């Protein structure tokens with residue numbers, strides 16, 4: 018053997034104790050319940066460990082631990098666990114599903130909870146309702162372009178730097194960790210990511226003001242808190258979306274508010290004959 | 291016997307779609323409002339169709355099992371989307387994209403459908419750019435392209451390694467706009483559990499509210515299924531865990547034909563299986579084959595050695611060797627089988643011996659030198675070149691290298707990736723005609739859920755293209771042709787007995803599953819099913835193996851219905867019940883896949899029957915006897931389904947031997 022990079026990762030099994038939030042349904046009292054998980058392969062993902070625990074519960078006819086998941090590769094934004102107090106677990110820049118048991122030591126007690134925030138009520142066990150995010154998108158997170166009406170894609174060049182920055186923002190997976198991490202339950206990072214993604218592109222200019230105003234107003238209406246610049250959000254974000262986008266959105270918002278107040282408006286919105 | 295009229299318009303290939311659009315029946319704007327269309331699914335196909343139909347003025351309800359439409363499995367697509375834009379000036383054209391796709395599918399798709407797909411591909415890119423999809427760009431601000439398998443031109447558009455995510459978010463934003471404006475009613479966390487057929491036409495569905503367990507009836511003038519593929523029959527696959535076949539399977543049991551169920555795609559570049567706890571396999575995008583080189587050691591005894599220590603002369607770049615003109619970009623089915631052959635010969639790598647290397651060291655060198663030249667560095671050191679090269683590779687594929695690192699704990703910048711084929715896509719699906727309507731009038735099927743465009747093998751970057759083509763540019767025209775025959779306001783009431791019967795069917799199945807209270811969890815049976823399917827209906831298949839598999843699956847089905855333990859009740863969020871319901875359908879579908887594979891006595895595309903191969907191990911197609919679509923029709927519980935045939939009449943292309951050498 019030459020390079021150490023090639024050495025296979027350790028596969029010595031570990032055993033841990035899970036302390037899991039169990040809650041039968043919305044508005045019901047919940048509590049922590051302990052489950053042992055023995056002889057785990059450290060290369061197992063955290064969710065696979067939960068599968069193993071659940072298989073055991075089901076075998077005994079007990080209700081398995083409900084948790085949200087789908088793609089299991091960090092892109093769909095479904096998984097949403099608070100592991101040892103941290104949304105998406107101990108590592109930066111990954112989602113819960115990309116957390117592996119090798120991050121834990123034999124004998125550890127691991128506390129698992131759902132994402133908690135006032136606008137994200139718990140549905141069952143580790144699952145909370147993040148439908149509020151969809152409502153914010155519906156308020157303005159789009160560019161109006163009906164199918165069939167678009168010009169040739171290369172008719173509007175986009176400077177590469179802008180396209181790259183837009184893509185940085187667009188990578189948001191809508192998981193809600195930013196909200197769960199924030200003591201104010203602010204959704205600023207999520208909203209800023211969408212506002213910046215669309216606002217950085219020439220295609221997004223026509224509705225730019227309207228978009229930021231509508232999304233921010235919806236966010237407030239749904240009970241998300243204010244941003245007090247703690248930046249817990251970007252630290253918990255699995256896509257490491259930068260809080261610079263929040264500053265960017267604030268500028269957009271102020272500008273839009275100003276323009277909205279002084280912009281001349283056409284009196285006629287009717288179509289011709 | 292089902293009637294399978296493909297309704298392909300007459301006339302020259304390149305004029306069919308244009309002509310069809312001008313001849314198709316239209317619904318006037320005032321009447322559109324009176325029709326209610328239920329769209330099941332909000333992946334690329336579902337979200338784009340729901341938004342387009344709402345923009346046309348139809349009443350649309352969009353139903354998904356996910357908690358948000360943005361979670362649809364389309365989100366996970368990595369590599370890119372094809373379009374015949376010819377922005378690279380490298381000789382691409384609609385005809386070439388058509389031909390590559392048809393040949394890629396090993397001449398088992400319809401000419402007319404594939405041509406239409408290639409035609410509208412150019413509109414898709416325009417539409418997505420307009421929606422704000424942040425496609426990769428060149429320094430001049432114009433769109434960038436990369437190459438994908440099965441093509442000799444660069445026609446794949448991409449957004450880093452997250453093309454599906456960005457396209458889905460584009461379609462989702464259109465859908466969200468419609469929901470916000472009140473033109474689409476969005477229903478999340480509802481799983482379609484049955485199709486309601488009234489007087490021979492699809493007129494509604496039954497859903498189960500996953501949060502409360504309550505069953506709902508939805509009456510409609512037309513139903514669209516855009517519910518994705520069924521690769522999770524294999525348990526381990528690159529699909530999201532929630533992807534399921536239930537909507538399609540229940541439609542099948544109501545009379546919709548299931549076409550070519552055995553056509554599944556095994557993708558060559560996935561992270562190999564590492565243990566029996568594993569719940570999913572992770573794809574390493576095909577785009578990696580643009581720059582990565584695939585090899586195994588020439589000598590068996592080198593297989594366990596550090597790959598960096600194996601000299602160049604002892605490496606077998608087998609794709610470049612066997613398929614010199616396509617090299618590492620040979621199509622998926624071809625590349626997967628080649629990798630399997632290497633491992634079967636005992637030259638596989640990694641702990642299990644089921645793996646081959648995907649090596650980036652040449653690309654790192656090449657990009658490093660280019661970057662050094664661009665930066666005007668004189669005599670850059672080897673380390674500097676490496677550093678610049680790694681940065682360039684990171685820019686293109688960084689997120690994939692990160693995923694690889696997270697899963698395997700290895701850096702693919704320093705040591706080659708280990709990859710192995712895994713189930714990735716299903717070309718088969720519900721049978722549809724040229725209008726994307728199934729043999730049940732009023733039931734339309736879009737995206738991966740239908741069978742129509744990819745034949746026996748799908749080329750990379752063409753599923754995203756098909757999903758958006760179907761939803762943005764085909765269904766808005768073709769649904770009118772059906773709705774125009776329906777009297778506005780004639781939609782049946784959900785109180786009709788057909789709705790009650792369908793609802794009871796679902797309730798009975800749920801009650802039965804909950805009553806078993808057996809010994810094993812759902813996963814136990816899913817793993818067993820997956821193993822049977824992979825062993826006998828996977829990368830290579832034989833008559834003997836398939837007959838055996840059918841027996842094993844029938845036994846497994848009996849074991850499942852006697853031995854599964856589904857705790858909890860029907861009236862709450864119950865994930866074990868959700869899994870059990872889906873698995874019950876997977877088991878039945880698995881049997882049908884084996885039957886289809888057994889009856890198709892030829893090899894084509896992803897369907898490789900060991901009995902039918904050329905001496906070099908390539909697929910031996912039988913155009914004389916199998917140039918057709920096999921559309922299976924349900925005949926009732928425990929009855930052998932009927933195999934209907936739709937002949938594939940090639941008017942314009944010659945079915946030739948598919949060669950990538």
Ligand SMILES: Cc1cc2nc3c(=O)[nH]c(=O)nc-3n(C[C@H](O)[C@H](O)[C@H](O)COP(=O)(O)OP(=O)(O)OC[C@H]3O[C@@H](n4cnc5c(N)ncnc54)[C@H](O)[C@@H]3O)c2cc1C
Nearest residue numbers: 331332333334335364369370482518737738751752753754
């Ligand atoms: C890892 C990976 C990478 C890929 N990369 C590429 C690529 O680079 N290029 C490419 O072209 N293709 C790629 N593909 C293939 C492509 O992503 C899919 O074929 C395509 O996105 C499918 O889209 P769809 O709209 O048909 O279905 P999906 O996106 O699967 O959506 C299905 C929808 O149906 C809903 N649904 C399903 N069943 C029910 C039910 N019973 N009740 C209610 N709702 C239901 C779901 O909620 C979801 O909204 C990739 C696939 C995988 C697995």
Ligand code: SF4
Nearest residue numbers: 189190192193195254
């Ligand atoms: S900004 Fe980050 S943490 Fe917040 S929803 Fe998006 S991906 Fe999740």
Ligand code: FES
Nearest residue numbers: 087089094096114
């Ligand atoms: S399960 Fe999809 S991001 Fe974790």
